[in-house]
Amino acid sequence: MNDEDSKLISSVLDGSQSGFRLLVEKYQRLVYHIVSKMVPEAEHEDLCQDVFLKVYKNLSGFQQQSKLSTWIGRIAHNSCLNYLEKKKVVLYDDITSEEQTIDSVASDHSSPEESALASDLGARIRQEIDSLPVKYGTILVLYHLEDMKYDEIGTIMQLPPGTVKSHLFRARKMLKDKLLLKYNIEDISL
């Protein structure tokens, strides 16, 4: 674990409010990335807050040999799973049956206005990511936006690194095929 995180943790354990605030500021993007891919938008703020309250409560038990980012990421992922379990959303069915896999919960909220706004390729791609199975969307975000390695993503999502890799590859292929199918092929070919 890096020095900066060690110092942050010590200061929080010493009761520093500003230290905890820095920690939240540093990791709120990571937590948001996970939460926004897994649960409906209306729950994002509350769930993100819950995650950081759990981080605060359990920080003294954090094993310093692991990375703070993956530890926090795992708390966020588990909190989302608990939320979905309470709402009785079945998430991790056999993901290989792609047609049957439940589409993203997070995409439930996308409004007609948002669809209309999806004029540029970036917005279209983000819409398509939201329609991927939740697990795929989460892996894509952690890999491409958080620059995490397979084993770090695996720690957060409790998956073997090899499975993370195969999910990532399949997610990107699905995304590419969907876009090619849905839009004029010339739009995304160069």
Added chain:
Amino acid sequence: MNDHLSDEQIQLYLDSAEELQADETGQHLESCQSCRRTYLQYQLLAGEVSRPIPTKLSGDFAAKVTKAAFAPKTGPVAEPDQSRLAAWILPVAASIGSIMIWAYFAGWDQFWATALSGFLHGYTAVTEPLSSLRESFGFLGDSTGLILAAGMLLLLFGSMDKIIRVLSRMRTTNFSII
């Protein structure tokens, strides 16, 4: 040039293009338009997926969470349960205790001693302390004995409630973080 690259090979190249610049995959991509097209589609896709998502949390999110985390725990933690318990258990226990003591002074000790001797180690062990108690307080008579005993017990059980509260408050203080 008969075999095209697999999707996995192209994606592997995408993730580690810099390290693999000169390898076979790279050479194939240079010369094969079909595979290069797929590769460029992936590259475009990866570029778009890597664009930051705007975080839609409230502007003062960190401050809000910090405030919530450091807010003092308000209100005694386990008190409601204990006072509800005290509300009915203690008077009931005091009543039963008073009746038992009254029964003893009214001469029902034979009955109690017989009943208890089943559980204890003998008749005398039970009756001896009881008898000496009657010798000391017997002069008060039946009704006075009853009132005194009931009063003492009610006082004891009544303050038990407060003793429990004080003890639990001491415990809660020890556990709080700040």
